Amino acid sequence: MDWATLAVVWFLLEGALLMGYAILDGFDLGVGILHPFVPRTDQERRIAINAIGPVWDGNEVWLVTFGGALFAAFPEAYATxxxxxxxxxxxxLAALIARAVSxxxxxxxxxxGWRRFWDWLFFGGSAVATLLFGVAVGNAMIGIPLDVAGNFTGTLFDQLKPxxxxxxxxxxxxxxxxxxxxLYLKTEGDFQERLRDWLWRSWGIFLVFYMLTTMYTLALVPRATSNFERWPWAALFVVAGVLAVxxxxxxxxxxxxxxxFASSGTVIATLVMLFGLALYPNLVTASNDPANSVTIFSAASSPKTLTIMLIIALIGMPFVLAYTSIIYWVFRGKVQLDEHSY
Amino acid sequence: MDLVFVSRLQFALTIAFHYIFPPLTIGISVVMVYLEVQHLRTGDMLFKTAAKFWTRIFALNFALGVATGIVMEFQFGTNWAGYSRFVGDVFGSALAAEGIFAFFLESGFLALLVFGWDRVSARMHVFATSMVCLGSIFSSIWIVVANSWQQTPAGHHIVQMVRDGQPLSIDGEPVLRAEIVDFWALVFNPSAVHRLIHVWIGAFLCGSFFVMSISAWYLLKRQHEQFAKKSFSGALIFATLASLAAVVSGHFQANNVYQYQPAKLAAFEGHYETGPGDMSLFGIPDNDAGRIRFNIAIPGGLSFLVHESFDEPVAGLDRFRREDRPPVVITFASYHIMIGLGMAFVGLTLLASFLHWRGNLYQQRWLMWLFVFAVFGPLVANQVGWVSAEVGRQPWIVHPPVEWTDNGDLVVGPEGVVVYDENLGLRTSNAVSPSVSASQVLASLIGFSAIYLFLLVAWLFVLDRKIRHGPEPLDRAPEVEVIDKGLLRAVTGRVDHDITSSYPPAEE
Structure with missing residues (x-):
């Protein structure tokens, strides 16, 4: 494959890793965000934590691999x-540490007191990490000021725009x-009943933000849809997302x-795809001067490295999917606490 | 305040704290595999109880390793953007391979290892434990390969970056980076295998001394004695072999360091003047005077280490410009502490093995007390070993090559000192992130210090509780293998695994 094709392939693979991370660790983080609100007793809190207990660590590896692959495939973008x-x-990092150790x-x-303390840290870590992921995506959409070497030239406040x-x-x-x-899939009884109300509530809140974000994006972020002219079929992602919501x-x-649950996974998947589509061919958009943007072609590693990485990914990913399936299969069904649980 | 200094300090702090955990988990995972295989082979429940106990400790250490490990991966980009741009093509692939091959394997099977005791068969469980062990060893391979490449780069070439089909220059300066030429030459770069073996030995020492420490404490307290003796004797064999292997592996490494990073070896040994070298056992390097004060040394020892002859000359620090020398005091001190500890492990484990053979090891209360605290030995040795390797690499983050003449002298420039090709390496001072300010790094450094101090206290507190709690007494463990959980429950009426009996009632 030639260099440009390899770069595009790696852009797609990075997208797949990001999507895998967002869908899988997304529910771990979500369980953390709901932690102070839904479970009422210590046993219910344990059920909530043990619902993600065996899987959260593996899910976080998608992020680690996303970061490692970005470093290897697009070092300029990683550094920027x-x-x-x-x-x-x-x-x-502080949030992810808090989430893991809590x-x-x-x-x-x-x-x-001990348990309360870690409960709050679990919530705080999950909520802050999620918020930051979203803020990062938002910044990537509108771009940040970069110099010619690709180094950020703004201040922290440039990253906290509305x-x-x-x-x-x-x-x-x-x-x-x-x-x-x-969590609804992993619980039963009274806990599950209470969760129902929260599902409606969180769906409603999400809907409001989803519509606001969509309007804002269409009105004020022209990049977001510029690639639609090239690939009109991309509008299908939008339709799929709306239908899933x-x-x-x-x-x-x-x-x-x-x-x-599958539908909310689809919503996440379509949002990641639209994000990728809005970025392409940039990885980091320079808001001051388009010439300073870091694109997948200017940031890519050598064709040799991209090929080696592709081989590594092709060998490794089937194994990864195999372990992941085994783990989800072994821990299928409702949460049952035993002496080995958290 | 100096950006390079605070960035280095932050990296040192975060990697040092992180590196408490990987050697412990690698070492303990090997012990767990051994115990579970023994249980499968002999059917002795004591092995299973022991494996379960060490699994709990392992899980705690692993969680801290994961939490502090992600910091390391991100930090290359956050604090060392210059470095990332230069090495990403080479270093990144090793890191990505680590994620795909090692971390998924570890984290996936960890779930079965920790939570799967009652969900999968004993055979499947041993398999899961072995995979976690393998995964942790895999991850050490890739990260050590990446580190070794910085010390002894190979399998790459340095080229000007290409952007939009044009060679890239910024302000008239060509922008260079390292790119892979030969992947396997990169993986098997000259110091990778030596370093990897040494790292594994360090991890085995950590794991086995950790097991011996806890076992010795039980023996002194006359608790869980049967369990403690089984764990101790297994770990002792392991520790004795590892201690001896460390000496051999260290010797090979010293040779390798001399060949590729002679300034580092000179700093290790405080060898200021080129010529026959003594091996200093104790001393304080004095850079201004160019000698070691209060020196106690084996005459000709360094020459022997490098050339296996007592009077051959060894290149000293005088072959390097002052700005190309590593900081001698830290390198010298950390290296000597590591060597001293390594010798102490050999003495201690041989003595204990001898007493064990004589059959009165466990009666030596003083020795058991010594073993309770001896776990700090390998923990410290692992840390200072890395300090000497990394500080000794300075001022380079990617070390440029040195050349040797046919009769074993360093190739030097007209001034009698080595002239490095700046384009073939990268100075640490050029590796930091230009867009980050020193005060930002200072703030995050303070933040990490606070978080890690807190984690350290919480870890020790929980570890102490787990140790006090000890392994489950044998009579509580099921006496037959669980073939069918439902059937067993129906037959024996055991409710042990039921939340209502094992845990206090809900609080509200």
Missing amino acids: VFSGFYTAFMLL MEFRSKVEGR YPVLVGLMTVALFAMHGGLY ANIPRCLHWGQPFQA
Whole structure:
């Protein structure tokens, strides 16, 4: 394959990793966001945490691999994004650390204060991480100021404009809904009943943010739709997304929670695809001067590295899908607490 | 405040804290595989109880390793953008391979290992444990390969970046980066295998001393004695072999360092003047005087280490310009602490093995007390080993090559010092992120310090509770293998696994 094709393939693969991460860790983060609101007793909190207990770590690996692959395939973009969003990334790291250790530490001591403390950290970590992911996507959509070497030249406040913050809030609502639907599949009885109300609530909140974000994007972010002229069929993603959003209340009403969960996964998938479509061929858009944008062609590694990585991915990914399926199969069904649970 | 300095300090802090956990998890995972295989082979429930106990400890350490590990991956980009742009083509592929081959394997099977005791068969469980062990070893391979490439680069070439079909220059300066030429030459770069073996030995020492520490404490407290003796004796064999192997592996590494990074070896040994070298056992390097104060040394020891002859000359720090020398005091001190600890492990494990053979090891209370605290030895040795390797690489983040003449002398320039080709390496001072300010890094450094201090306290607190709690007593463990959970429950009426009996009632 020639260099340009390889770069496009890696752009698509990065998109697939991001999509995998958003769908899978999205529900883990969502369970965290709902943590102070839905479960009422210690046992219910344990059920919520153990619903994601065996899988969250593997889901986070999608992010780690996304980062590693970005470093390898598009080092210029990796360097620009990670150093440009320095403070945001440091907060994100703190949030991901809090999320990871709170589940582990919480279960080890039975004191009420101890558990409360880690519960709040679990919520805080999940909510802040989600918000930051959304803000990052928003910033990528509108672009950030870059110099000719691709280094960020703005301040932190350039990254907190209304649009990124709006996308951040929408992401929090989306993941909360997604996590709620996942939890609904893993719980039963009274807990599940209460969860129902929260599903409707989170869907409503998400809908408001979804519509606001869509309007804002269409009105004020021209890049977002510029590629539609080239590929008109891309509008199908929009249609699929809207249909999936609409399908969720229908499924909730008719008692098809799995289909509802699949629909929220589809919503996430379409949003990631539209995001990729809005970016292409840029990875980081320079808001000051389009010539300074980091594109997939200017940021790509050598064809040799891209080919080696492709071979690594082709060998590795079937294994990854195999373990992932095994784990989800072994831990299928409703959460059952035993002596090994969190 | 200096951006390079605070960035280095932050990297040092975060990697040092992270590196408490990977060696422990690698070491303990090997012990768990051993225990579970023994359980399958002999059917002795004691092995299973022991495996379950170490699994709990493992899971805690693993969680901290994961939480602090993601920081490392992100930090290359956040704090070392210059470095990332230069090495991404080479270094990134190793990191991505680590994610795809190692982390998915580990994290996937970890779920079965920790939560799967009652959900999968014993055989499947052993398989899962082995896969976690394999995954943790895989991840060490890729990251050590990447690090070794920075020390002894190979399989690459340095070229000008191409943008939109044109060679890229900024402000008239060509923008260079390293690109892969030969993937396997990169993977098997000159120091990779030596370093990897040394890292594994370090991890095995950590894991086995950790197991011995906890076991010794139980023996002193006369608790879980049967369990403790089984764990201790297994770990002791492992630790003795690893201690001896560390000496051999260290020797090979020293040779390799001399060949590719002679300034580093000179700093290790405080060898200022080119000529026959002594091996200093203790001393304080004095850079201004160019010698070691309070030196106690084996005459000709360094020459012997490098050339296997007591009077052959060894290149000293005087072959390098001052700005090309690594900081001698830190490199010298950390290297010597590592060597001293390594020798102490050999002595301690041989003594314990001898007493074990004589049959009165467990009566030596003083020795058991020593083993309780000896776990800090390998933990510290792993840390200072890396400090000497990384500080000794300075001022380079990617070390340029040195050349040797046919009769074993360094090729030097007209001034009698090595003239590095700046284009074939990267200085640490050019590797930081230009868009990040020193005060931003200082703020995040303070943040990480606070978070990690807190995590350290919480970790020790929970670890202490787990150790006090100890393994489940044998009589509580099921006496027959669980073939069918439902059937077993129906027959014995056991409610052990039911939340209502194992956990306090709901709080509200």
